[in-house]
Amino acid sequence: MSQPTANFIEKQPNNITDNVSDSLRWPISQIQILLDLPFNDLIYRAQTTHRQFHVANEIQLSTLISVKTGGCPEDCGYCPQAARYHTGVDNQAMLSLETVVTAAKAAKDQGATRFCMGAAWRGPKQRDIDEVTGMISAVKALGLETCATLGMLKPGQAEQLSMAGLDYYNHNLDTAPEIYSEIITTRDYQDRLDTLEEVRNAGINVCCGGIVGMGESRHARAGLIAQLANLDPYPESVPINHLVQVEGTPLYGTAVLDPLEFVRTIAAARITMPKAMVRLSAGRREMSESVQALCFLAGANSIFYGDKLLTTGNPETEQDHALFEKLGLRSR
Ligand code: SF4
Structure with missing residues (x-):
């Protein structure tokens, strides 16, 4: 297949359609064309889009805490918290309100503006909602934005979270629908979409992205981005995760993705969801x-910040500050 030209980039409108799915804002075929662009053309377009919609060189910092760890009944093939995999993760019951508030204060002192609370559940029970809503209200009272990722929500639960002051709910689509069942069998794609609808209807901002590097093709990455970009409206926050291979999970040993493919995925997310x-x-x-710098150039403008991401490591905060200094980035 011949490569699209730079001229194509300037002339191609965002709403071009193909004959397969011409009702979509972003048909998969068009996202595939983006991903197939010469690298420099793709990054140029992504950074140009980025500067039209966001303050250049500004990165938002979120801190994530696991309020309940391990023992999850789901079978997500990438996740060390699934009870059925032997990964050495220590189960931890629900943290106390005091522990969460102390962690949120520390995150704020270190510069985070959003505090995300994650729990390893298929979905929360009512008593879980009661506890988490207390945490949300307390974190919100500190002047932080609040985010929660608690699994699938039943009707009415999103409203309770909203009333407690929840700003964002994270619920990832993980990958393209065509290969979802190869990664997870205990729920299906529609379950995810249903929870996203609950969140949207409750007036909570949607944080929804996926994971790349799970052995998927570039076409499947285009499929994931298309799913996200065609949500109406598309998510306010789009986390793009790179698979962290944890021994004991089914995806351990997957062929490692070329980092430039990861950067391309970030760029496609930026172009197709410009305000996110x-x-x-x-x-x-x-x-x-260097790869992180390319991700920022491709339009990433938010990071998880802090030493730990649920159960896997995250760069030390000092390293992040040093990298920001080197790149002339500012946090917010
Ligand atoms: S990703 Fe979430 S739902 Fe899936 S196994 Fe891990 S904790 Fe459970």
Whole structure:
């Protein structure tokens, strides 16, 4: 296939359609064309889009805490918290409100503006919602934005979270629908979409992205981005995770993705969801500074910040500050 030209980039409108799915804002075929662009053309377009919609060189910092760890009944093939895999993760019951508030204060003192609370559940029970809503209200009272990732929500639960002051709910689509069942069998794609609808209807901002490097093709990455970009409206926050391979999980030993493919995925997310915060999420610790810099150039403008991401490591905060200094980035 011949490569699209730079001329193509300037002339191609965002709403071009193909004959397969002409009702979509972003048909997969068009995202595939983006991903196939010469690298420099893709990054140029992504950075140009980025500067039209965001303050250049500004990165939002989120801190993530696991409020309940391990023992999850789901079978996500990438996750060390699934009870059925032997990964050495220590189960931890629900943290106390005091512990969460102390962690949130520390995150704020270190410069985070958003505090995300994650729990390893298929979905929360009512007593879980009661506890988490207390945490949300307390974190919100500190002047932080709040985010939660608690699994699938039943009708009415999103409203309770919203009333407690939840700003964002994270629920990732993980990958393209065509290969979802190869990664997870205990729920299906529609379950994910249903929870996203609950969140949207409750007036909570949607944080939704996926994981790359799970052995998927470039076409499947285009499929993931298409799913996200065609949500109406598309998510306010789009975490793009790189698989962290954890021994004991089914995806351990997957062929490692070329880092430039990861950067291309970030760029496609930026171009197709121009107003979203695109978050460089899991897998950052395994990336060189150069790859992280390319991700920022491709339009990533949010990171998880802090020493730990649920159960896997994250770059030390000092390293992040040093990298920001080197790149002339400012946090917010
Ligand atoms: S990703 Fe979430 S739902 Fe899946 S096994 Fe891990 S904790 Fe459970």
